[in-house]
Amino acid sequence: MLFxxxxxxxxxxxxxxxxxxxxxxxxxxxxxKKESAALSPKQKKYFDTETLTNPYSDTxxxxxxxxxxxxxxxxxxxxxxxxxxxxNRAARGYGHSSRYVCRRRSPRERRPKLIRYS
Numbered sequence: 001m002l003f004x005x006x007x008x009x010x011x012x013x014x015x016x017x018x019x020x021x022x023x024x025x026x027x028x029x030x031x032x033k034k035e036s037a038a039l040s041p042k043q044k045k046y047f048d049t050e051t052l053t054n055p056y057s058d059t060x061x062x063x064x065x066x067x068x069x070x071x072x073x074x075x076x077x078x079x080x081x082x083x084x085x086x087x088n089r090a091a092r093g094y095g096h097s098s099r100y101v102c103r104r105r106s107p108r109e110r111r112p113k114l115i116r117y118s
Contacts, residue, residue: 004066006073011054018055028055 015025032051039047050060 001070002066003061003064003068003070006070007059007061007066011056011059014056014059025055029053 015022018025020028029052032055036044036047036049036052051057054060
């Protein structure tokens with residue numbers, strides 16, 4: 001899967017799960033399109049055209065080529081450095097074909113535990 005395809009899939013899934021509903025998201029996007037049409041040429045130069053198709057300002061491709069083939073993916077909710085370190089260690093030491101989960105047993109625990117599922 002290409003990086004751009006993965007990004008588009010994430011945006012589409014976000015729109016499907018949006019609490020505003022599909023109609024609310026579509027209405028918001030059409031509102032943004034009308035606002036962008038009313039901008040002066042100087043303002044259009046700095047307008048983020050991604051907002052015409054993506055209603056989430058915190059979701060963008062900031063670095064990397066969108067045409068890059070993605071082989072592995074790490075997904076996290078409130079991801080921290082320790083979690084990515086745990087995944088990196090798993091990929092180096094145990095091979096790439098297994099599945100792993102990093103989790104903390106309690107908030108006081110400093111290092112997450114690596115759990116391997118075959």
